[in-house]
Amino acid sequence: MRTQVAIIGGGPSGLLLSQLLHRKGIDTVVLERKTKDYVLGRIRAGILETGFVDLMRKAGVSDRMDKECFVHDGTVISFGDTEFGINFKELTGRNVVVYGQTEVTRDLYEAREAMDGKIVFNTENVHIHDVDRDAPYVSYTVDGIEHRIECDYVAGCDGFHGVSRQTIPLTVRKEYEKLYPFGWLGILSETPPVHDELIYAGSERGFALCSMRNSNLSRYYIQCSLSDAPEDWTDAAFWEELKRRIPGKYAEQLVTGPSIEKSIAPLRSFVTEPMRWGRLFLCGDAAHIVPPTGAKGLNTAASDIHYLYNALQQVYEEGDSEGIDRYSERALARIWKAERFSWSTTNLLHSFPEQSAFDLKMQKADVHFLRDNREAQSVFAQNYVGLPY
Numbered sequence: 001m002r003t004q005v006a007i008i009g010g011g012p013s014g015l016l017l018s019q020l021l022h023r024k025g026i027d028t029v030v031l032e033r034k035t036k037d038y039v040l041g042r043i044r045a046g047i048l049e050t051g052f053v054d055l056m057r058k059a060g061v062s063d064r065m066d067k068e069c070f071v072h073d074g075t076v077i078s079f080g081d082t083e084f085g086i087n088f089k090e091l092t093g094r095n096v097v098v099y100g101q102t103e104v105t106r107d108l109y110e111a112r113e114a115m116d117g118k119i120v121f122n123t124e125n126v127h128i129h130d131v132d133r134d135a136p137y138v139s140y141t142v143d144g145i146e147h148r149i150e151c152d153y154v155a156g157c158d159g160f161h162g163v164s165r166q167t168i169p170l171t172v173r174k175e176y177e178k179l180y181p182f183g184w185l186g187i188l189s190e191t192p193p194v195h196d197e198l199i200y201a202g203s204e205r206g207f208a209l210c211s212m213r214n215s216n217l218s219r220y221y222i223q224c225s226l227s228d229a230p231e232d233w234t235d236a237a238f239w240e241e242l243k244r245r246i247p248g249k250y251a252e253q254l255v256t257g258p259s260i261e262k263s264i265a266p267l268r269s270f271v272t273e274p275m276r277w278g279r280l281f282l283c284g285d286a287a288h289i290v291p292p293t294g295a296k297g298l299n300t301a302a303s304d305i306h307y308l309y310n311a312l313q314q315v316y317e318e319g320d321s322e323g324i325d326r327y328s329e330r331a332l333a334r335i336w337k338a339e340r341f342s343w344s345t346t347n348l349l350h351s352f353p354e355q356s357a358f359d360l361k362m363q364k365a366d367v368h369f370l371r372d373n374r375e376a377q378s379v380f381a382q383n384y385v386g387l388p389y
């Protein structure tokens with residue numbers, strides 16, 4: 001088989017790139033290790049920047065999102081008794097939308113199928129060859145049968161545990177990583193959200209987040225120990241702990257119910273450089289991970305796709321390689337700023353095991369400064385709604 005761009009990974013990055021390129025007449029094949037149902041079963045991000053929304057529009061897949069999403073003009077931040085709002089709309093003129101990654105992925109799969117997009121599921125033994133030469137190809141097996149795709153370029157959209165990043169030799173690749181000494185325990189419940197905005201809550205017992213998917217589907221998280229397993233937490237224990245970390249007035253109003261999903265994610269900051277090696281381009285979680293505080297994971301994936309899509313269009317339509325030559329530099333410039341925001345928001349609101357009484361005072365002073373200072377709120381809001389592409 002031959003294609004122009006071989007895309008490894010059928011998560012949001014790979015599907016969005018495939019859909020955008022298809023609409024410009026650029027041929028792609030997507031290779032996905034799992035089944036479609038498996039990919040759609042993963043509960044992940046919930047908040048989209050307007051840059052992401054614009055890309056979904058450009059990809060022609062925004063109809064359902066435009067109808068069903070919730071627009072959020074601000075968020076609530078709390079720390080113990082301190083509670084305040086940050087109004088994104090007033091401070092930046094922009095907002096974010098609530099529309100789950102599951103829905104984004106579902107819409108993208110539907111669009112790809114409607115356009116007869118080529119997606120191969122259950123691929124195993126994916127190997128990327130000769131991307132440092134002129135004629136790269138990708139080999140893989142399905143049900144034990146070997147296949148091969150010749151291509152012009154390879155987009156590595158295969159997440160943190162994929163093969164694409166590993167294809168770049170260690171002599172070229174440099175990785176930066178920070179692991180945090182806690183995770184997030186998340187639950188999904190068919191209950192109305194506790195508030196019409198998200199609540200990011202710091203407390204001496206640890207962080208909590210109140211989020212949502214729709215008017216009868218709530219997503220809540222609490223900071224947990226890395227040694228915890230989801231089974232260690234009964235629903236009752238989860239709700240009890242959540243209530244102790246959020247401001248009293250919300251704890252009183254909280255509607256609880258059975259969880260329909262419960263999972264733990266470790267927190268990590270990670271960046272690999274460069275994001276391009278010859279004809280291979282890394283996108284999304286394949287190249288970088290942020291701790292989830294501040295909702296930048298999926299949104300940074302989208303900015304990579306924006307840069308790569310434009311770069312590939314430039315090379316195919318104009319024969320100009322400037323975009324692909326500068327892809328890594330452009331993507332990384334924005335990524336590092338999102339890394340900084342996610343890291344600093346994590347530090348602001350989480351409880352750290354070795355935290356001294358002095359450290360806690362510093363953390364509270366940071367929160368109070370944000371509460372009392374419009375410029376600080378403006379900096380937060382600019383980062384939250386998303387820096388320009």
Ligand code: FAD
Nearest residue numbers: 009011012013032033044045158159162284285295297298
């Ligand atoms: P992925 O979604 O990881 O997609 C990669 C795809 O590649 C997968 O479908 C995988 O099966 C496939 N793949 C992997 N290896 C291969 C291979 N060798 N061959 C073929 N296919 C392969 N972000 C937020 O903003 N908020 C959140 O609350 C949040 N929660 C998260 C919870 C978890 C447990 C995780 C892991 C991430 C979370 N994120 C969150 C981050 C966000 O979901 C990711 O940034 C986003 O999924 C990145 O999309 P992606 O397409 O780059 O990677």
Ligand code: DHB
Nearest residue numbers: 045046211292293294295
């Ligand atoms: C969600 C996750 C986040 O990490 C975040 O900052 C906001 C919302 C969510 O899953 O809804």
